[in-house]
Amino acid sequence: MFIRLFDREQHFIDDSIDHIVNALPQNGTIALSGGSTPRPVYEALPDLPEVQFFQVDERYISPDDENSNNRLIRETIDPQNFHHFDTSLPIDECLKKYQQELPSQPFDLIVLGIGPDGHTASLFPGSPALETNEPVAHTTTEEFAVKDRLTITFPVIMQAKKLLILLKGKEKEEILNRITTSKTDLPAQKLLEHPNVHIHLFVPV
Numbered sequence: 506m507f508i509r510l511f512d513r514e515q516h517f518i519d520d521s522i523d524h525i526v527n528a529l530p531q532n533g534t535i536a537l538s539g540g541s542t543p544r545p546v547y548e549a550l551p552d553l554p555e556v557q558f559f560q561v562d563e564r565y566i567s568p569d570d571e572n573s574n575n576r577l578i579r580e581t582i583d584p585q586n587f588h589h590f591d592t593s594l595p596i597d598e599c600l601k602k603y604q605q606e607l608p609s610q611p612f613d614l615i616v617l618g619i620g621p622d623g624h625t626a627s628l629f630p631g632s633p634a635l636e637t638n639e640p641v642a643h644t645t646t647e648e649f650a651v652k653d654r655l656t657i658t659f660p661v662i663m664q665a666k667k668l669l670i671l672l673k674g675k676e677k678e679e680i681l682n683r684i685t686t687s688k689t690d691l692p693a694q695k696l697l698e699h700p701n702v703h704i705h706l707f708v709p710v
Contacts, residue, residue, distance in 0.1 A: 506697055508681075508704045514545065517707035521546045521671060524703060525614060528667050529556055533613040536561045536657065536665075537582075538626065539574030540618050542673040542707075547581035557608065558584040561615060562627035562656035565592055565599075565643075572651060590655045599655060600641045607640055607657075612665040615657075619672060619680055620648075623691030626662065627654035634658055635692055659695060668702040678708050 511517040525546075529535060536559040537543070560574055568575040568589070575589045588606040591599050617625050627644050628635055634642035640661045644654045662668070672681060681704065684694040696702055 506702050506704065508706065511705065511707040512710045514707055514709070517705060518545050518549055521669065521705050522550055524669055524705070525550065525616070528614040528669070529553065530613060531555050533557070534559065534608045536612050536615045537578055538562065538616055538618050539577045542618055543616060543671050544577065544581060546671065547578065550582055554585050556584070557586045557588065558582065559588045559607070559612070560590055561617060562654055563590040563592065564651040565596060565653035565655060566651055568592060592655070596643050596653065596655070600643060603655070604641045607661070612661070614667045614669060615662055615665045616669045616671060617662070617696065619670065619677060619693040621676055621680070622648050623680060623684070623689070623693050625693040625696060627656035628658065628692045630690060630692060662696070663699055666701065668696060668699050670696060670702065670704045672704065672706045673708070675708060678706060681706060
């Protein structure tokens with residue numbers, strides 16, 4: 506586990522971009538999480554035309570909804586090769602279709618975050634999906650506005666060659682301190698078991 510602390514957002518962005526670019530071979534594969542923290546990183550990411558982009562997770566909403574991770578990735582990166590959850594389909598069909606699109610080999614890099622409740626991807630505390638062997642899952646949450654979520658699971662996440670966790674703010678600093686110093690039941694703590702996980706934490710001064 507490697508943790509880097511930043512007090513300037515531009516340094517956080519620049520180092521995160523360098524990490525992403527250096528982790529990807531020419532025809533690499535990367536899975537991206539959504540949220541406000543990675544947005545400026547995605548906006549500044551250089552064009553990577555040969556890379557295959559995937560979603561880590563998605564809300565079961567229209568891809569044009571302002572809360573859609575699909576929309577975030579299209580607005581910021583607009584990748585040429587983008588594999589995403591097709592939320593126009595019923596949930597079971599959507600999961601089946603996305604599972605078929607997943608790369609046959611482990612991801613070169615997965616970019617993740619940690620939620621205020623300790624979730625990562627859309628793997629929430631107490632979810633049955635925390636124990637599944639399936640590569641994708643439908644999960645639900647009562648903590649956020651959109652209840653139904655679609656996500657890759659720990660069997661896929663933990664097989665990735667590298668993980669990059671992007672965090673911002675005092676609240677995320679507190680969660681990071683909690684999972685790195687004591688045993689918890691927070692899903693995000695499992696990420697620390699990965700042999701090549703890098704954590705970038707930006708706390709504005």
